[in-house]
Amino acid sequence: MKILIITPTLDLKKPFTGTPIVTQLFKGFYEEGHEILIIPYSGKPIPSLWWRSYPNPNYYKSLLMEKIIGRNKFSSKKKTVPLVPVLARMLAKPNLEKLIKKILIEEKNIDAIIFITIPLNQINGLATEIKKIKNIPIIYYDMDIPSSLPSHSGFSFQYFTGADLSEFDSFVIISEGSISEVEELGAKNVKTIHCGVDPEICSPMNIEKDIDFFFLGTGGVTREQNMRMMVTNPSKVLSNKFVVSGPLDDIDVGNAIRMPMFLFPDWRKYCNRSKINLNIVREINATTESSSTARPFELASMGSCIVSAPYKGLDKWFDIGKEIIVVNSEKDCIDVYNSLLNDDELRLKMGIAARNRVKKEHTSRHRVREFIEIIKDNQ
Numbered sequence: 001m002k003i004l005i006i007t008p009t010l011d012l013k014k015p016f017t018g019t020p021i022v023t024q025l026f027k028g029f030y031e032e033g034h035e036i037l038i039i040p041y042s043g044k045p046i047p048s049l050w051w052r053s054y055p056n057p058n059y060y061k062s063l064l065m066e067k068i069i070g071r072n073k074f075s076s077k078k079k080t081v082p083l084v085p086v087l088a089r090m091l092a093k094p095n096l097e098k099l100i101k102k103i104l105i106e107e108k109n110i111d112a113i114i115f116i117t118i119p120l121n122q123i124n125g126l127a128t129e130i131k132k133i134k135n136i137p138i139i140y141y142d143m144d145i146p147s148s149l150p151s152h153s154g155f156s157f158q159y160f161t162g163a164d165l166s167e168f169d170s171f172v173i174i175s176e177g178s179i180s181e182v183e184e185l186g187a188k189n190v191k192t193i194h195c196g197v198d199p200e201i202c203s204p205m206n207i208e209k210d211i212d213f214f215f216l217g218t219g220g221v222t223r224e225q226n227m228r229m230m231v232t233n234p235s236k237v238l239s240n241k242f243v244v245s246g247p248l249d250d251i252d253v254g255n256a257i258r259m260p261m262f263l264f265p266d267w268r269k270y271c272n273r274s275k276i277n278l279n280i281v282r283e284i285n286a287t288t289e290s291s292s293t294a295r296p297f298e299l300a301s302m303g304s305c306i307v308s309a310p311y312k313g314l315d316k317w318f319d320i321g322k323e324i325i326v327v328n329s330e331k332d333c334i335d336v337y338n339s340l341l342n343d344d345e346l347r348l349k350m351g352i353a354a355r356n357r358v359k360k361e362h363t364s365r366h367r368v369r370e371f372i373e374i375i376k377d378n379q
Contacts, residue, residue, distance in 0.1 A: 008041050012046075028363065142171070170190075176290035193367050204355070227251055229329065231256050308325070
């Protein structure tokens with residue numbers, strides 16, 4: 001198939017955008033024999049063997065939007081920016097619509113269009129206009145649900161407000177527990193495709209493991225309780241080396257060493273340097289049934305020994321106790337931490353089992369096959 005995709009960005013230097021896991025999905029499309037054309041909604045086009053990229057028709061306008069919104073996407077302080085969707089529809093949407101229509105005319109055999117986590121109220125009506133040019137499946141893939149839903153934090157820019165979800169032929173999300181709410185918001189044919197990774201990109205490294213515990217994440221207050229249980233308090237009791245990375249200034253991390261937010265190459269290196277990697281997802285993901293995030297799949301693919309906070313649905317993706325260990329209290333943490341640190345063979349065995357599970361069931365190519373079935377169902 002030939003598929004046109006509008007994605008938040010292709011720039012791996014932009015934090016908080018989910019770019020690594022999205023570009024791995026694009027690689028999966030390529031390896032499954034599909035041709036994909038990419039329009040970045042933010043940032044510049046990035047050339048690749050895996051896709052053909054078009055210029056961002058609103059590059060300078062997107063820089064302005066980012067400044068207005070700020071990089072406070074995961075802030076606990078609800079920060080609405082009501083002018084952003086209005087400005088985007090006025091200034092950016094017409095240029096994007098013009099480029100998409102141009103591509104549809106020039107590339108006569110495009111089979112489908114996928115929008116990936118583009119703020120919905122900034123492109124309201126766009127899918128309807130595109131359908132007038134070519135009646136092909138138009139799919140929306142939201143990789144932020146449930147956090148982005150109005151009933152939860154909604155992020156700082158509230159992108160569901162005023163949006164028409166019904167104009168998409170299928171609305172794909174990463175949260176099984178959010179299907180009914182998304183349907184109530186007007187979406188049709190709501191499907192679930194969970195995060196997947198490329199085991200060649202998220203791979204083990206043969207380097208010294210000089211860090212005992214490592215956690216990377218954003219929005220500390222959205223996971224504060226489990227951070228206290230797994231990092232803050234244990235780091236005050238144990239003499240081991242805890243390292244955390246990300247914008248976590250809003251919470252106490254105990255005696256853990258704070259590092260800046262790593263971009264993917266450095267983050268992968270730190271994960272591989274760590275004897276134990278901690279999986280602490282946002283509370284809303286952890287408590288909403290089977291709401292996948294990239295982190296457990298990325299860590300597992302790297303062959304990490306993973307200890308996770310409680311997470312509904314984690315047992316659907318991994319064998320708890322064999323591939324990932326779940327802790328429920330501070331005492332659990334200290335007992336499990338001490339046990340794992342004293343058993344190099346067990347840590348290695350867990351990491352190998354987790355990576356094998358990813359390769360068997362959770363690669364980007366597995367997720368691409370699910371996408372292709374959804375496209376076929378809508379043709």
